[in-house]
Amino acid sequence: MNAIDPAATRERSKPLSEADSAAKPSMGRLLRPFAGSFAAVVIFQVIGALAGLAPLLAVVELGRTLLAPGPVDRDHVWSVVIAGAVGLFVRLLFTAASSGIGHILDGKVQLSFRRLLAEQLGRVPIGWFSRRRTGELAKVVGEDVSAVHPFIAHTPGELVSAFVVPLASLIYLFTINWKLTLITLIPVVLAIALVPLMMTPTRLREQEEFDTAMGRISSSVIEFVQGIAVVKAFGGSSRAHRKFLTAADEFVGTFNRWVHGISTIAAGMQLVLSPPFVMLAVLIGGTALITGGDLAPADLLPFLLLGLGLTAPVAALGHGFDEMQAAGRAVGRIKEVLEVEPLPEPAHPAVPQGHRVELRDVRFGYEEDREVLRGIDLVLEPGTVTAIVGPSGSGKSTLVQLLPRFFDPTHGSVLLGGVDLRELGSRELYRTVSFVFQDVRLLRATVAENIALAVPHADQEAVTRAARLANIHDRILELPRGYDSVIGEDAGLSGGEAQRIALARALLADAPVLVLDEATAFADPQTEQAVRRALATLGSDRTTLVIAHRLETIADADTVVMLEDGQIVERGRPAELLARGGKFAAFWQSHQSAVADEIEIHGGVLQGDEPR
Numbered sequence: 057m058n059a060i061d062p063a064a065t066r067e068r069s070k071p072l073s074e075a076d077s078a079a080k081p082s083m084g085r086l087l088r089p090f091a092g093s094f095a096a097v098v099i100f101q102v103i104g105a106l107a108g109l110a111p112l113l114a115v116v117e118l119g120r121t122l123l124a125p126g127p128v129d130r131d132h133v134w135s136v137v138i139a140g141a142v143g144l145f146v147r148l149l150f151t152a153a154s155s156g157i158g159h160i161l162d163g164k165v166q167l168s169f170r171r172l173l174a175e176q177l178g179r180v181p182i183g184w185f186s187r188r189r190t191g192e193l194a195k196v197v198g199e200d201v202s203a204v205h206p207f208i209a210h211t212p213g214e215l216v217s218a219f220v221v222p223l224a225s226l227i228y229l230f231t232i233n234w235k236l237t238l239i240t241l242i243p244v245v246l247a248i249a250l251v252p253l254m255m256t257p258t259r260l261r262e263q264e265e266f267d268t269a270m271g272r273i274s275s276s277v278i279e280f281v282q283g284i285a286v287v288k289a290f291g292g293s294s295r296a297h298r299k300f301l302t303a304a305d306e307f308v309g310t311f312n313r314w315v316h317g318i319s320t321i322a323a324g325m326q327l328v329l330s331p332p333f334v335m336l337a338v339l340i341g342g343t344a345l346i347t348g349g350d351l352a353p354a355d356l357l358p359f360l361l362l363g364l365g366l367t368a369p370v371a372a373l374g375h376g377f378d379e380m381q382a383a384g385r386a387v388g389r390i391k392e393v394l395e396v397e398p399l400p401e402p403a404h405p406a407v408p409q410g411h412r413v414e415l416r417d418v419r420f421g422y423e424e425d426r427e428v429l430r431g432i433d434l435v436l437e438p439g440t441v442t443a444i445v446g447p448s449g450s451g452k453s454t455l456v457q458l459l460p461r462f463f464d465p466t467h468g469s470v471l472l473g474g475v476d477l478r479e480l481g482s483r484e485l486y487r488t489v490s491f492v493f494q495d496v497r498l499l500r501a502t503v504a505e506n507i508a509l510a511v512p513h514a515d516q517e518a519v520t521r522a523a524r525l526a527n528i529h530d531r532i533l534e535l536p537r538g539y540d541s542v543i544g545e546d547a548g549l550s551g552g553e554a555q556r557i558a559l560a561r562a563l564l565a566d567a568p569v570l571v572l573d574e575a576t577a578f579a580d581p582q583t584e585q586a587v588r589r590a591l592a593t594l595g596s597d598r599t600t601l602v603i604a605h606r607l608e609t610i611a612d613a614d615t616v617v618m619l620e621d622g623q624i625v626e627r628g629r630p631a632e633l634l635a636r637g638g639k640f641a642a643f644w645q646s647h648q649s650a651v652a653d654e655i656e657i658h659g660g661v662l663q664g665d666e667p668r
């Protein structure tokens with residue numbers, strides 16, 4: 057089987073049709089039920105933030121009252137103090153409520169995302185999954201879903217209040233003295249004026265160089281770590297090390313340039329937004345206005361207190377938008393998975409008559425313009441074993457994967473019992489077709505549960521029978537807890553052993569159609585023997601399709617189909633084909649001499665298991 061990722065090619069993430077969209081999950085539909093809570097988060101945050109102004113205004117009012125000539129009005133002072141305290145309390149209450157609702161909402165949204173993803177993953181074509189894809193999916197379902205946390209729970213409220221509070225302050229300050237208000241705004245204007253300096257062609261180029269260097273260093277780290285065993289074994293460790301160090305050195309240079317460029321501007325921005333700078337601006341402007349008779353001295357106080365808060369939106373913009381952007385990227389990746397075109401399920405599944413398999417003029421390509429199967433016509437009769445042979449890349453794996461509907465053909469059809477697979481419900485399909493491919497996946501569950509995956513209520517006897525047939529029973533008994541050993545915990549299995557477990561699983565499922573890849577990658581004498589024994593003892597009515605690598609399997613098959621470049625070039629009984637002296641005979645010859653060479657090299661002993 058080929059390791060290239062089918063995802064990029066077969067995703068066919070076309071825009072959804074009207075009809076599809078009713079059934080398909082979408083981000084908008086997902087978030088709609090939470091709109092009320094989301095609004096509450098924002099509104100509570102705004103109320104809390106506005107109430108937070110009360111203590112500041114109370115201080116201003118106190119200052120005014122205490123500095124005013126004449127006796128102090130005690131009642132007024134106390135009511136101002138109480139008003140400030142109430143404001144503080146309201147702020148506490150509402151921001152706590154907003155944060156609480158936000159976090160509960162966040163939990164609910166994340167749960168819905170994960171449910172939705174799980175639902176979607178159950179509907180996408182099996183062929184869409186691959187090792188690389190599996191790693192990416194783990195990130196999407198885990199990290200990316202968690203990355204929406206700030207997006208839901210923090211940023212919107214924080215961003216809104218970061219704008220509402222300064223706006224309210226600004227209006228209030230304008231009512232006191234418009235001239236000093238404009239002066240108080242000078243730091244904000246200066247900070248905004250510095251922004252374009254961050255976007256000059258030089259800065260953008262430095263940013264780009266920085267990103268590239270970052271990418272280079274990560275890939276050289278991955279290359280270095282992943283290839284360490286090979287590199288060490290072939291004596292190139294110092295070379296690989298050097299490559300990594302060079303990338304690291306280059307990165308330092310780029311980083312320095314980037315930092316020099318950006319840090320001056322960033323420092324400038326920090327300076328103008330800092331409290332001392334704002335206070336200085338207010339004090340200089342205020343003093344000038346007071347001495348000119350344009351401002352009462354007590355009115356300087358609100359500017360000093362509220363002026364500091366005016367710079368908040370600029371700081372929040374940088375901080376909040378960064379988080380929003382990261383969350384946006386994560387949401388984008390989640391959306392990508394949600395938009396993968398699922399295999400259409402028929403509304404009224406048809407019922408197959410028997411389990412004769414027929415491929416009619418089947419064409420298929422992973423990419424639009426490159427066909428891998430080019431017009432396959434093939435009939436697999438019940439009770440027969442058909443062996444597919446052919447050179448590497450001829451399309452064998454692709455062909456057999458169409459039977460369990462990893463993908464649908466791009467042209468033509470695959471019929472089971474006279475019914476197009478697309479008309480068959482997936483339950484019926486998987487009840488009828490079982491498969492063992494090279495890329496064996498075992499679950500982190502007991503050995504018995506792994507074998508009985510398709511038949512969860514199978515009794516121990518049936519499980520043991522299947523394991524014996526797959527030639528893995530004795531090995532299972534050697535495990536610390538026998539059939540109750542948990543894969544990956546107390547059962548470390550080799551590739552060949554894992555494959556035999558998968559074979560036992562398929563045998564126990566007892567599906568009338570069996571598709572298997574007699575893998576070369578892991579095959580060891582026991583697995584080979586198990587596959588052959590299984591093939592020989594299978595019920596007489598079973599339809600079997602096997603990608604054959606062993607001469608014995610080929611010789612035992614009822615029909616051999618020779619593939620070349622996505623087309624059937626020869627088919628027939630093995631003996632007949634050999635006698636014909638065509639392509640299959642030549643393939644057989646070269647195969648036989650390759651096997652002879654292998655036996656010679658290994659002194660008659662075939663390669664054993666690779667630990668997994």
Ligand SMILES: Nc1ncnc2c1ncn2[C@@H]1O[C@H](COP(=O)(O)OP(=O)(O)OP(=O)(O)O)[C@@H](O)[C@H]1O
Nearest residue numbers: 057058060061062422428448449450451452453454
């Ligand atoms: N997931 C994929 N994405 C894109 N191209 C693919 C994918 N899988 C296979 N191919 C391409 O399709 C062609 C047929 O591959 P396939 O794996 O079916 O051949 P094969 O006969 O089974 O080869 P092998 O014996 O080496 O496993 C090859 O050219 C391969 O590069």
